[in-house]
């Protein structure tokens with residue numbers, strides 16, 4: 001690994017202005033407080049936050065960060081996801097090298113999505129061609145874990161070494177919410193295997209149940225975004241003296257039910273994914289149950305808060321305005337229909353009684 005510089009997160013020419021600016025201060029705080037290295041095992045200098053017995057701690061941390069800021073939560077979740085993948089699949093030497101990078105303060109991310117017709121490929125002599133799209137932290141993540149298609153059709157995980165500000169194109173990220181995540185397109189053409197490290201064997205990235213079950217981590221962040229909306233809803237009711245109205249109470253009560261049901265389902269999903277005790281299909285169904293619940297409950301909470309707070313919540317200087325945009329945008333995750341119907345199909349076919357499905 002090359003020696004990192006203090007450059008990782010200095011503002012770059014692509015750093016946007018105002019509220020859309022990349023959250024440099026918040027990421028720096030995560031670094032200073034040891035949160036960027038906390039997912040590493042203790043023997044590699046971290047706090048073992050990815051160990052199964054610490055899954056509750058990691059879940060609460062992701063929710064807490066998401067509650068403060070969904071964009072920061074999204075970036076931290078990507079960082080944790082990359083470390084989880086490299087800890088699970090990389091060989092000892094690569095793990096040690098990448099762990100040093102995390103300790104040195106590099107921000108990681110996972111960039112799998114790609115533009116149609118220009119996806120990332122790795123040719124037979126180790127050269128990269130093509131790009132990744134919807135890459136959060138583009139220009140700021142200096143250790144992205146990417147998937148690259150090989151000539152035989154299988155996929156390689158690589159952690160590339162990038163410099164801050166390098167190769168990132170944010171011109172298309174003109175978006176409803178989550179603007180400050182610097183989610184852009186990054187072209188890797190002309191880089192080679194020597195500019196990064198190989199993680200695991202071909203197609204490890206897609207190994208189940210880990211590929212789908214890892215969704216519990218973004219659910220924990222989304223839950224934090226829901227909590228922020230409900231908290232702002234509550235504050236508005238108290239400040240305007242409208243909380244005594246039965247219609248407002250009913251809507252607030254329904255918001256709380258949505259929030260707290262999801263908290264339980266996300267906790268169950270996280271525990272089930274970490275325990276790895278059930279058959280893979282059951283683990284995935286358990287996480288997809290939480291996915292479908294959070295997707296619906298997040299939208300419900302937004303509608304209830306909009307009705308109760310009214311037009312004031314749409315004004316730019318009201319905290320609800322940005323919170324709503326961020327949550328609505330971040331709720332859009334891959335294949336939500338499949339998450340719901342796949343889970344339902346699994347349970348319909350299972351012989352296990354409903355009360356014993358998730359092993360509790």
Ligand SMILES: Cc1cc2nc3c(=O)[nH]c(=O)nc-3n(C[C@H](O)[C@H](O)[C@H](O)COP(=O)(O)OP(=O)(O)OC[C@H]3O[C@@H](n4cnc5c(N)ncnc54)[C@H](O)[C@@H]3O)c2cc1C
Pocket residue numbers: 074078109110111112113133134135136137178181183329330332333334335336337338
């Ligand atoms: C803020 C933010 C940051 C992100 N950062 C990253 C990142 O760092 N790295 C990364 O790799 N990605 C990132 N992404 C992209 C993300 O992983 C998903 O690719 C993206 O959110 C998918 O959203 P979508 O609504 O287009 O999903 P889709 O899966 O396209 O879903 C849209 C709709 O189509 C349906 N649908 C899906 N597939 C089919 C099908 N085959 N036939 C019919 N209907 C279908 C779905 O159920 C849904 O109703 C980010 C996304 C967001 C919002």
